[in-house]
Amino acid sequence: MFADPHVVKVFHDAEFDLLMLKRTMPFELAALFDTKVVAMALGLENVGLAAILQESFGVTLDKRLQRSDWGCRPLTEGQLDYARYDTRFLLPLAADLRARLRNAPRSLSSKSRRSSVASSN
Secondary structure, three states: OOOOOOOOEEEOOHHHHHHHHHHHOOOOOOOEEEHHHHHHHOOOOOOOHHHHHHHHHOOOOOOOOOOOOOOOOOOOHHHHHHHHHHHOOHHHHHHHHHHHHHHOOHHHHHHHHHHHHHHOO
16 A cells, blocks of 8 residues: 555654554655645745644644653553544645645745655655
8 A cells, every 4th residue: 555656644753653664564665745845835834733633623732642652552542542543633634735736836845845745765
């Protein structure tokens, strides 16, 4: 799935997640859409997921477990709930950011595509 260019993988600030995944299993990656990279290219002032979701959808994320030990298994129920809610809005956010890119000046849209691709390598 990670290598399939027809399946877009949506992450926010993908670097750490991808490093952790690659540490446990080598894989190829294609078609990454990193919402943080696109938000930065669009010039959003606050590019953290909580800030973007608050601004875009009025959603408030509980970030208390953000820095918990995600390498420890099994994950707690609290961590699982956090992960489910934290990722729930990524697809709608990606759609919103894509729409903003389509309406952005051409030079900005091209820059974001290059940045998003560069972040996947």
